[in-house]
Amino acid sequence: MHRLIRSLLVAVGLCVTSLCAAGLAAGSARAQIFHPTQFTLENGLQVVLIEDHRAPVVQHMIWYKVGAADEAPNVGGVAHYLEHLMFKGTPEIGPGDFSKIVAREGGRDNAFTTADYTAYHQLIASDRLPLVMKMEADRMTQLAPPADEAKRELQVVIEERLSRIDNNPGALFGEQFDAAQFLAHPYGRPVIGWPAVVRQLTLDDAMTFYRSYYAPNNAVLVVAGDVAPADLKRLAEKYYGLIPMRPIPPRSRVQEPPQLAARRLVMTDERVAEPSLRRSYLAPSRTAGRSEYATALSVLAEILNAPTGRLYKALVEGDGPAASASAWYSSLSLDQTTFGFGAVPKSGQSLDAVEQGLDAVLATLLKDGITDDELQQAKLVMKADTVYARDSLTGAAQLFGTAVCTGVSVEQVEAWPQQVAAVTAAQVLAAAQYVFDERRSVTGRLLPKHQS
Structure with missing residues (x-):
């Protein structure tokens, strides 16, 4: 997409x-x-x-x-x-x-x-x-x-x-x-x-x-x-109007219990050419968990994942340990979702160095928050995206279908620029402090077989 x-x-x-x-x-x-x-x-x-x-x-x-x-x-x-x-x-x-x-x-x-x-x-x-x-x-x-x-x-x-x-x-x-x-x-x-x-x-x-x-x-x-x-x-x-309605079973899903301990996994495979790191945190969506944090988390994802954002500057630019690094968060999920990170080390660098670099980025964020410049730049990018989003028939249809099927109304889709514009640096910090709790994390490493 x-x-x-x-x-x-x-x-x-x-x-x-x-x-x-x-x-x-x-x-x-x-x-x-x-x-x-x-x-x-x-x-x-x-x-x-x-x-x-x-x-x-x-x-x-x-x-x-x-x-x-x-x-x-x-x-x-x-x-x-x-x-x-x-x-x-x-x-x-x-x-x-x-x-x-x-x-x-x-x-x-x-x-x-x-x-x-x-x-x-x-x-x-x-x-x-x-x-x-x-x-x-x-x-x-x-x-x-x-x-x-x-x-x-x-x-x-x-x-x-x-x-x-x-x-x-x-x-x-x-x-x-x-x-x-x-x-x-x-x-x-x-x-x-x-x-x-x-x-x-x-x-x-x-x-x-x-x-x-x-x-x-x-x-x-x-x-x-x-x-x-x-x-x-x-x-x-x-x-469609002549098709009769029918009783639909309720959506009764087992909900995820509170995560009380960080989880780690390592997988090796002889087909893997280069190691990679993945980290995610259980996070609220628009319709589940602490949904008041969802818009601030969307802004934070833009700040972290921008081409010149925090992850790139800290992990990739200059002597950084990573060849690539990214963050992702999708709030359109019927139940709780995740806020995730991924990174691949540069040749000669270790996954330990990449993970330490990611930990440092998050520690600085949780201590100092974001700057006003970062906040305004993220809002400008997200606003600009909407100007062009109207040009795609498929994208527009997919956006509204996804939203409505995950409990978000048409009015909320239309109102999102105002909601993004209203996000403050303090709200972004509060959302980060809630989500980036080590106990709510899963960290995984995918390794070539010889690195096991």
Whole structure:
């Protein structure tokens, strides 16, 4: 995802409110950045439109408020497996034909699954919007993958895991790291699932998940591009409005207990070319934990991770021990998230030196806070990012879908510049002191085999 969209994703909203079922005029009147329109159909489907009439193109996305963290442990990976099966046919559209039809009409389509949501999207000419809405509504209710197709697709998922995870030591390390960070919460399980569990998934498992969660009252329609609000409302009512709402199981997740001790792990692999360090701290999101710190943490991430920010100056520049160093924080998570760091040492330097350098950066931050210059520069960068964020149909649609599916309202997305502008240096320091507690940390090292 483009950096400016990532910046906006981590900077929206301060606290949780529900998405208002506002009328068209009311939705537009409060717009400040994207000028979104929002409404809710009688069956509970939430709709968000970001108009952009520069080209006759639309990005159409259906988001379901369910992801890998909502699975039962014995069917881990079923949300992602179902995502694959959604392309395997209905009584109206044959297996694999959905994407073929979109491509034939000059469009592109795909889907993705995360811990908190699953999304299906098509980028297509605006006069073909009724077609993709009709097909997406069809598979919302009429999914019927043949058993042989489902069996073959499970092998595709297994091969995907093999190529993306099992053959990638960095990805394997990431799984181990997440499992160390989240002892109880399902964020500690991989979205694609653990190998032994994935191999045992069945079509019945996927269809049970589908019938439980895929309903209009558990979905969000986000459209960005060349369509007027009244036209979108008419089309949404025509294609999605007749689908009946259904009872949805409550999102009942085991919450992470307080972390009382720092955790460390070391992984070695003969495929690793150079060692690396990773550190993360359990952190609040917009909707979980001490959410009042979320905006200040977003600003702090910009200060630390800027091209000439604190990490670069202390760890990389001049005689610093690291060849690269970065920080990351994403506040759009339904439950508690993490604030993380990563670094790779320069040739001849040790991971001990890199870790000591990172510790020194954090110690100085916790003692002295940030400067007014750092604060103002971070705000300027985050403000500039929003100027360009409007240019991406895909990025705009992804931003609003992610926000709404993690409990952040459209109004909060629009209001984030004011919230960032209001952040003070004292608030950033308070947020850092809360999050960067050694007891809440996990530190990991990924090493070549010969360094074990």
